[in-house]
Amino acid sequence: MITVTEEAxxxxxxNVIKREQYEKFMEGGKDFINDEEIWEKLKENSKPEPSKVRDIIAKALSLERLEPDETATLLNVEDKELWQEIFEAAGKIKEKVYGKRIVTFAPLYVSNYCVNDCEYCGYRISNKHIKRKQLTEEELKAEVEALVKQGHKRLIMVYGEHPSSDARFIAKTLEITYGIKIEGGEIRRVNVNAAPMSIEDLELLRDIGIGTYQVFQETYHHETYKRLHKGIKADYHWRLYSLHRAMEAGVDDVAIGALFGLYDWRFEVMGLLYHAIDLEKRFGGVGPHTISFPRLEPAVGTPFYEKNKKYIVSDEDFMKLVAVIRLSVPYTGMILTAREPKEVREKVLPLGVTQLDFGTNIGVGAYSKGAYSPEKQQFLINDERSLDEGIRWLAEKGLITSFCTAGYRCGRTGNYFMDIAKKGKVHKLCMPNAILTFKEYLLDYASEETRKVGEKLIEKELESLDPKIKGIIQDYLKRIEKGERDLYV
Structure with missing residues (x-):
C-alpha cells in the first residue's frame, strides 16, 4: 500500500503542468484540432465518386500520407466493393513497408494509483472497487522474470498518474527491467505508457533508455474530453502536446492513439491524422512511430460502458477505421491489442496491423502469480491466448514473429526510421533480424508444435532474402543453434 498524504x-x-511548455506550439492560442473544420471536411467529402476514392487509394499505395480531405473521403465511402478495395490496399501497404513480420510485446502494469477521475477508466480515483497496487522492486523483478520465461523481449510498461509513480520512479523501474538476465533471456526494449510529463522529466527517461513513449489523447473532441476528465488529465492541451515535448526532449519514438467509443469514430480517425500531421510539421517529417486504436471495454466498478453506448464501435466499423488509418499514415506502425477477441483480431490483422500482444495479463503483479485479477485491471482482456499459441497462429498464416530490437540499438529511430519506412524499406532491414529472433524463440521457449510450424516458415523466408544476406543469416542461424544469442545485422 502506497501512503502519500493528501497534502503532498x-x-x-x-506543480505538474507547465503551460509554457505547450503554449509555444499553439498558433494564436489555438491547438491543431479544429472541431468545426473536421466536421466540415467530413460533410464536404460525403458521397464520393468511385474514381476519387480509387485515386486516394493509389496515393496511399505509393506510401504518401493522406491529407484531411482525402481521409474524410475514405470515411464517407458506403459502397461495399470500394470498402473491399480499401481493405485490400491496407494489407498491401503493410506488406510493402513491413513485410511478412509481426512484432510482439507484453504490457506490464506497474502501478494503478491515479489522481485523475476519468469516467470510463477503472483506475479513476473515485473507484472504490479497484484494488490499488504498485509493484515493489522485488515484485517488479518477479514480473519481468515471468515474462522473460515466456520468451518476451519487448514490454510496454504502464503507470497511473500519481506522485508515487513519477519520472524518477519510472526511470528506476526501467533500470531494474533492463538489468534482468535469465539463462540468455532478457528484455531488450521497454516502451512506456504513462502520463504527460515535462521536458525535464522526459530528458531523464531519454537518458535512462526509454523506448517508445506512448500517450493516447483518448478523444480529440474538445467538449467530450472536458466532460469525461477530471484531475490533471482535464488539461486537454497538456496531454495533446505531450509528444511534442517528448520529441523536443530527444525521445524520438513516440506513439499516439485514441480510445474509440468515447465519441464518433470518424472524428477520432481525423484527429489521429491531424496529430500525425502536426508532429511531422514540427519535427522535420518525423511523426508517430505507432498508432493505437483500442475500443472502450468494461471495467470493474465502472458503469460508464453500460450507460454510454451511443459511440460504441461495431466490429464492421472497427475494420473500416483500422483500414483508413493504415491508408492515411501508410508508413507508421499499428498496434492491435488483446482488448479485442480472437475472432476480431483474425479479421483486423490483414488490414495493416504490425504489432500484437499475447499472453497478456494486466492485473498489477499478475504475471508472476499466474492469476487473473479483474479488480486490479484498468479494463477487461478478451484474447487470452498464450504467447506460444499466438506465435503458432501467426506462423500458420505465414507471418514471422519478430522480437528484434536491433534497429533501436543501431540508432534506427526517429528520422532514420521514418525515412526508411516512407521508402518502404523496413522489411528489408528488419526481416533478416526477425528470422534470427524467431529462431531464438523456437529453440528456447516454443512448444514442439509451434517449433515445427516455425522452422518450416524460416526455411521459406530464407529463400526470399537477398542472396548476399542469405548466407550471413544461415551462418547466424547455425551459431544460434549452438547456443549464441542476440545476433543481428
Whole structure:
C-alpha cells in the first residue's frame, strides 16, 4: 500500500503542468484540432465518386500520407466493393513497408494509483472497487522474470498518474527491467505508457533508455474530453502536446492513439491524422512511430460502458477505421491489442496491423502469480491466448514473429526510421533480424508444435532474402543453434 498524504498529492498536482511548455506550439492560442473544420471536411467529402476514392487509394499505395480531405473521403465511402478495395490496399501497404513480420510485446502494469477521475477508466480515483497496487522492486523483478520465461523481449510498461509513480520512479523501474538476465533471456526494449510529463522529466527517461513513449489523447473532441476528465488529465492541451515535448526532449519514438467509443469514430480517425500531421510539421517529417486504436471495454466498478453506448464501435466499423488509418499514415506502425477477441483480431490483422500482444495479463503483479485479477485491471482482456499459441497462429498464416530490437540499438529511430519506412524499406532491414529472433524463440521457449510450424516458415523466408544476406543469416542461424544469442545485422 502506497501512503502519500493528501497534502503532498495536492502539492504535486499543482506543480505538474507547465503551460509554457505547450503554449509555444499553439498558433494564436489555438491547438491543431479544429472541431468545426473536421466536421466540415467530413460533410464536404460525403458521397464520393468511385474514381476519387480509387485515386486516394493509389496515393496511399505509393506510401504518401493522406491529407484531411482525402481521409474524410475514405470515411464517407458506403459502397461495399470500394470498402473491399480499401481493405485490400491496407494489407498491401503493410506488406510493402513491413513485410511478412509481426512484432510482439507484453504490457506490464506497474502501478494503478491515479489522481485523475476519468469516467470510463477503472483506475479513476473515485473507484472504490479497484484494488490499488504498485509493484515493489522485488515484485517488479518477479514480473519481468515471468515474462522473460515466456520468451518476451519487448514490454510496454504502464503507470497511473500519481506522485508515487513519477519520472524518477519510472526511470528506476526501467533500470531494474533492463538489468534482468535469465539463462540468455532478457528484455531488450521497454516502451512506456504513462502520463504527460515535462521536458525535464522526459530528458531523464531519454537518458535512462526509454523506448517508445506512448500517450493516447483518448478523444480529440474538445467538449467530450472536458466532460469525461477530471484531475490533471482535464488539461486537454497538456496531454495533446505531450509528444511534442517528448520529441523536443530527444525521445524520438513516440506513439499516439485514441480510445474509440468515447465519441464518433470518424472524428477520432481525423484527429489521429491531424496529430500525425502536426508532429511531422514540427519535427522535420518525423511523426508517430505507432498508432493505437483500442475500443472502450468494461471495467470493474465502472458503469460508464453500460450507460454510454451511443459511440460504441461495431466490429464492421472497427475494420473500416483500422483500414483508413493504415491508408492515411501508410508508413507508421499499428498496434492491435488483446482488448479485442480472437475472432476480431483474425479479421483486423490483414488490414495493416504490425504489432500484437499475447499472453497478456494486466492485473498489477499478475504475471508472476499466474492469476487473473479483474479488480486490479484498468479494463477487461478478451484474447487470452498464450504467447506460444499466438506465435503458432501467426506462423500458420505465414507471418514471422519478430522480437528484434536491433534497429533501436543501431540508432534506427526517429528520422532514420521514418525515412526508411516512407521508402518502404523496413522489411528489408528488419526481416533478416526477425528470422534470427524467431529462431531464438523456437529453440528456447516454443512448444514442439509451434517449433515445427516455425522452422518450416524460416526455411521459406530464407529463400526470399537477398542472396548476399542469405548466407550471413544461415551462418547466424547455425551459431544460434549452438547456443549464441542476440545476433543481428
Amino acid at each position: 498529492v495536492k502539492s504535486w498536482m499543482h
